[in-house]
Amino acid sequence: MAVRRSFTFLLRPTSKQAAALTQCLEDHRQLYNAALEHRRTAYRAAKVTIRYGDQSAELKGIRADDSAGQGRWSFSSQQATLRRLDKAFKAFFARVKAGRTPGFPRFKGRGWFDTVEWPKDGDGCRWDSQPHHPTATFVRLQGVGHVRVHQHRRVLGTVKTISIKREGRRWFVVLSCDDVPAQPLPATGAVVGIDMGVARLVTTSNGDHIANQRHLAASAGRLAAAQRDLARRKRGSERRRKAVVRVAALHAKVRRQRLDGAHKAALALVRTYDVIVHEALKVTNMTRRAAPEPDGEGGWLPNGAAAKSGLNKSILDAGWGVFLTILSHKAESAGRKLIAVNPANTSRTCAECGHCAKENRTTQAEFRCVACGHTAHADINAAVNILRAGLALRNAAKAA
Numbered sequence: 001m002a003v004r005r006s007f008t009f010l011l012r013p014t015s016k017q018a019a020a021l022t023q024c025l026e027d028h029r030q031l032y033n034a035a036l037e038h039r040r041t042a043y044r045a046a047k048v049t050i051r052y053g054d055q056s057a058e059l060k061g062i063r064a065d066d067s068a069g070q071g072r073w074s075f076s077s078q079q080a081t082l083r084r085l086d087k088a089f090k091a092f093f094a095r096v097k098a099g100r101t102p103g104f105p106r107f108k109g110r111g112w113f114d115t116v117e118w119p120k121d122g123d124g125c126r127w128d129s130q131p132h133h134p135t136a137t138f139v140r141l142q143g144v145g146h147v148r149v150h151q152h153r154r155v156l157g158t159v160k161t162i163s164i165k166r167e168g169r170r171w172f173v174v175l176s177c178d179d180v181p182a183q184p185l186p187a188t189g190a191v192v193g194i195d196m197g198v199a200r201l202v203t204t205s206n207g208d209h210i211a212n213q214r215h216l217a218a219s220a221g222r223l224a225a226a227q228r229d230l231a232r233r234k235r236g237s238e239r240r241r242k243a244v245v246r247v248a249a250l251h252a253k254v255r256r257q258r259l260d261g262a263h264k265a266a267l268a269l270v271r272t273y274d275v276i277v278h279e280a281l282k283v284t285n286m287t288r289r290a291a292p293e294p295d296g297e298g299g300w301l302p303n304g305a306a307a308k309s310g311l312n313k314s315i316l317d318a319g320w321g322v323f324l325t326i327l328s329h330k331a332e333s334a335g336r337k338l339i340a341v342n343p344a345n346t347s348r349t350c351a352e353c354g355h356c357a358k359e360n361r362t363t364q365a366e367f368r369c370v371a372c373g374h375t376a377h378a379d380i381n382a383a384v385n386i387l388r389a390g391l392a393l394r395n396a397a398k399a400a
């Protein structure tokens with residue numbers, strides 16, 4: 001069996017290459033913004049909808065007219081940038097159709113456009129472009145040259161897409177590979193249910209807490225504060241520019257901590273259990289939660305203090321999707337089974353007698369059944385319910 005996987009490596013560009021990478025990103029950002037402007041004006045002025053195909057057809061002319069600018073870069077990476085905009089519009093219209101009031105796709109400011117993708121290895125880019133070099137690995141990017149890669153691990157499978165990503169002052173290359181051989185783990189005979197929380201990413205039905213999010217919570221709190229600070233700054237001011245830099249740096253930190261915690265938790269689960277049952281995430285709920293609204297019940301941190309704001313909580317919550325994605329990749333590669341169950345009532349049902357009542361949940365941390373008196377850590381009680389629901393689903397599927 002084979003799976004799809006991505007590999008991320010630090011780039012070691014020369015200063016000339018770093019300048020070219022910055023310019024490459026900047027030109028792709030401007031292309032994105034120009035394409036967005038094009039769609040907006042056409043729609044506002046004439047109620048005409050511009051599509052990806054229309055914009056892609058104009059690329060040839062844009063490149064010819066600006067051969068020292070846009071013309072330097074790969075046609076394919078520019079198409080990928082237009083497709084990215086197209087995706088943003090499709091998501092926007094899908095939300096409108098669903099009766100919501102989404103924000104219109106936004107112009108990307110400096111510092112908010114940090115990645116360029118080449119959709120096909122060999123087309124405007126080449127992984128391992130100097131295979132006979134005795135010690136180093138290089139990636140060739142059109143308009144930038146052969147950039148040295150700090151390749152700290154072997155790449156498996158076939159390279160499909162190549163992206164560059166800027167994080168602060170550092171540059172990374174991300175390879176998305178197909179046909180990566182799966183590495184099945186030996187069966188353990190163990191099954192588990194997991195509850196995903198804010199203070200701890202994962203609590204298992206066996207009572208283990210995995211990935212304490214205290215450090216992430218602290219960074220998320222600082223990010224939320226920095227975002228509030230940014231909102232107060234005047235456009236074009238020096239203070240605003242500094243606030244933007246700070247928000248971007250904290251975003252990167254939160255992302256790193258979240259990925260790190262998610263990888264560790266997923267690895268621990270996949271090593272130990274053959275079957276892992278989790279709650280299905282409702283995507284609509286997840287995105288709706290991104291609006292800063294304290295919900296009055298969640299958002300408790302381990303020290304018992306309420307989360308500082310709904311924004312802080314939403315930043316922590318956003319990690320569940322990331323975690324489940326990583327978990328599903330690792331489970332697939334290791335030959336483990338993941339089961340998603342409906343999350344309704346898992347936190348208010350007694351795992352002992354099945355009595356379901358809101359009053360069972362006395363605090364965020366404590367569960368006390370009003371019918372049978374069973375007490376447990378609320379997350380463990382939920383994880384046991386999740387496991388039970390998952391095994392019931394599996395048995396029903398076997399019987400069918």
Ligand SMILES: [Zn+2]
Nearest residue numbers: 350353369372
């Ligand atoms: Zn009970």
